Amino acid sequence: MRILLVYPVYPDTFWSFKHILPYLSRKAAFPPLGLLTIAALLPAQWEKRLADVNVAPLSDEDLAWADMVFISAMLVQEAGAKDIIARAKAMGKRIVAGGPAFTAQPERFPGVDHFVLNEAELTLPPFLEDLARGTPKPLYTTPDRPDIATTPIPLWELINFRDYVTMSVQYSRGCPFDCEFCDIVVLNGRRPRVKSTDQMLREMESLHEAGWRGPVFIVDDNFIGNIASVKQFLPRLIDWQARHGYPFKFMTEASINLARDGELVRLLSKANFHKVFIGIETPSTDSLKECGKKQNVAADFSQAVKTLHQNGLQVMGGFIVGFDSDTESIFEQQIRFIQKIGVVTAMVGILTAMPKTRLWQRLKAENRLLGDATGENTDASLNFIPTMSREVLIQGYKRLLSTLYAPNNYYDRINTFLRNYNPTARGKLVRGDFQAFLKSLWRIGILSRARLDYWKLIFKTALTKRKALPVAVELAILGRHFQLVAKRALLATDAWADAPVDNSSHTM
Numbered sequence: 001m002r003i004l005l006v007y008p009v010y011p012d013t014f015w016s017f018k019h020i021l022p023y024l025s026r027k028a029a030f031p032p033l034g035l036l037t038i039a040a041l042l043p044a045q046w047e048k049r050l051a052d053v054n055v056a057p058l059s060d061e062d063l064a065w066a067d068m069v070f071i072s073a074m075l076v077q078e079a080g081a082k083d084i085i086a087r088a089k090a091m092g093k094r095i096v097a098g099g100p101a102f103t104a105q106p107e108r109f110p111g112v113d114h115f116v117l118n119e120a121e122l123t124l125p126p127f128l129e130d131l132a133r134g135t136p137k138p139l140y141t142t143p144d145r146p147d148i149a150t151t152p153i154p155l156w157e158l159i160n161f162r163d164y165v166t167m168s169v170q171y172s173r174g175c176p177f178d179c180e181f182c183d184i185v186v187l188n189g190r191r192p193r194v195k196s197t198d199q200m201l202r203e204m205e206s207l208h209e210a211g212w213r214g215p216v217f218i219v220d221d222n223f224i225g226n227i228a229s230v231k232q233f234l235p236r237l238i239d240w241q242a243r244h245g246y247p248f249k250f251m252t253e254a255s256i257n258l259a260r261d262g263e264l265v266r267l268l269s270k271a272n273f274h275k276v277f278i279g280i281e282t283p284s285t286d287s288l289k290e291c292g293k294k295q296n297v298a299a300d301f302s303q304a305v306k307t308l309h310q311n312g313l314q315v316m317g318g319f320i321v322g323f324d325s326d327t328e329s330i331f332e333q334q335i336r337f338i339q340k341i342g343v344v345t346a347m348v349g350i351l352t353a354m355p356k357t358r359l360w361q362r363l364k365a366e367n368r369l370l371g372d373a374t375g376e377n378t379d380a381s382l383n384f385i386p387t388m389s390r391e392v393l394i395q396g397y398k399r400l401l402s403t404l405y406a407p408n409n410y411y412d413r414i415n416t417f418l419r420n421y422n423p424t425a426r427g428k429l430v431r432g433d434f435q436a437f438l439k440s441l442w443r444i445g446i447l448s449r450a451r452l453d454y455w456k457l458i459f460k461t462a463l464t465k466r467k468a469l470p471v472a473v474e475l476a477i478l479g480r481h482f483q484l485v486a487k488r489a490l491l492a493t494d495a496w497a498d499a500p501v502d503n504s505s506h507t508m
């Protein structure tokens, strides 16, 4: 049996990191970890190829080769997934689909022959058994959640490491919190399930033996969902990193309570974690209470972010506007708040009702749902009726985007960040880092309108905090990405031309 695993195109969003790729001479930010894991769950004797459309276009030759086409996608990849389904269908291929987009709303994807939904560790085996008997069904689903301690190591051999900026691994699934807008708890549940420490170290070893060195994203919903397990895992990871000469620099996602646990912060730092994404969401206590983000309600965000930065953990933040409790002042509050706490890579989105979330159910009951979510958090088309006037919300969001990613405000955040940042991550600079720096000299230092801010940053950091210079250069490059995504998002709302950069909120 010949299996073609296809990962659809990922649109130009904050998380695509598309605009940093030319600096790094890579083709995509992250590999399709789900498909690599599915490949490892398929019979070993089957032939497998992986086509990541973000790396190279899907060829007719690959499609013609396959007996079956497996597709995995998130909602934001819906258009790309539909395109692949249509092409595979036209060539008479049997199509198997799974992953978050298909699990959330399979009805959005006509043309799929077999939906293998929820978590594949439970639904793929019965599909394979039925297939062997010649009686595969159209739908495989389960309310149960697997023990991921038996999940196999991803089949790294199906990808070319040189195509990607970062490798991905997974330690846990699920999150103990229950934020109203979050689809993670719908997909993966509230009881965090973790891999064993030995299993994780085997995954590290497999990546290392396959030749990977550099950044590794632990793609958990909330890496510290089960703090006791994490505290058992990290000392062994620290030991593994030290024995191997710190080949990996980790980033992950965690909840804000991380900053209150000094022991955990120190363990992460010693294990060579250097970035953590945190859903900070909003400075409005009423909006935090409304969405059930109770772990954020009592948080001192300034102190939390400062603590993490002092321990070498750069905070990437998620922020949302559009809650029912938000008033018209929320946009100015968000700008001042984000500038003050110094979260440079601030991913600011507009509230979306993702399928089957508590928010989606509440809005449906209130007759306020307008349509399907696109899964793209800068999409201002709004799939629900907000309490604030729709026009005010969209105009305020546009102002947020154009202000936060304006070079002067962006570079002010870098300076705030660098004041507290203590670069602790180990790892050698490689040729690609120097090439990225040289490209930034030309593209940002000469060609972009951020050039003055760029040169000030480079000289100041070189003179006052030389160890942080690679991070400063990386943030400057990331700034281009954020500015271009924001510009695209503003164009999408027909606003870039008549929404001049607003410096009136320049707070630093």
Ligand code: SF4
Pocket (backbone or CB within 6 Å): 175, 176, 177, 178, 179, 182, 183, 184, 185, 221, 222, 255, 279
């Ligand atoms: S903390 Fe994050 S992952 Fe957990 S429920 Fe809230 S938004 Fe979802």
